[in-house]
Amino acid sequence: MKEDKLIKLFELLDSKKILFVGIGNALKSDDAIGIYICKKIQQSNKIETLIVESGIEKFVGKINSIDPEILILVDCTDFNKEPGFIKLLPIEQIQDFTVNTHTISVKRISEFFKMKTFILGVQPENVRFGEEFSKGVINSANELIKKINA
Helix, strand or coil: CCHHHHHHHHHHHHHCCEEEEEECCCCEHHHHHHHHHHHHCCCCCCEEEEEEECCHHHHHHHHHHHCCCEEEEEEECCCCCCCCCEEEEEHHHCCCCCCCCCCCCHHHHHCCCCCEEEEEEECCCCCCCECCCCHHHHHHHHHHHHHHHC
């Protein structure tokens, strides 16, 4: 992960009320990285976190009631890059037909949110059954967490 790739995220952290939402399946290795990251982010008056695992559609009302200026969905995302690669994208840039562990795509569910929505994607190496993260994925996640909490 290079800091210049996430410069927009750090600009947002300085100016907006942000809700980070952790998405993933805790039993599918790297797929749980969004959950891990959100559990480690320190909350403040500008930053909140919410863990939804693979059931984000059940949390639309709660997310809208928190009413952040910016919503960042943190999830394992296949960019066809090296494991641990991290990218922040406006939700409009995500394809709607992603094969994943969710019952509805994050792009489709984002239509129910009233705030600007981004996806903070982390490239997985392994999404098979298990509870351990790949080395590149966990190293990038820990680096990201440290920068967000700084």
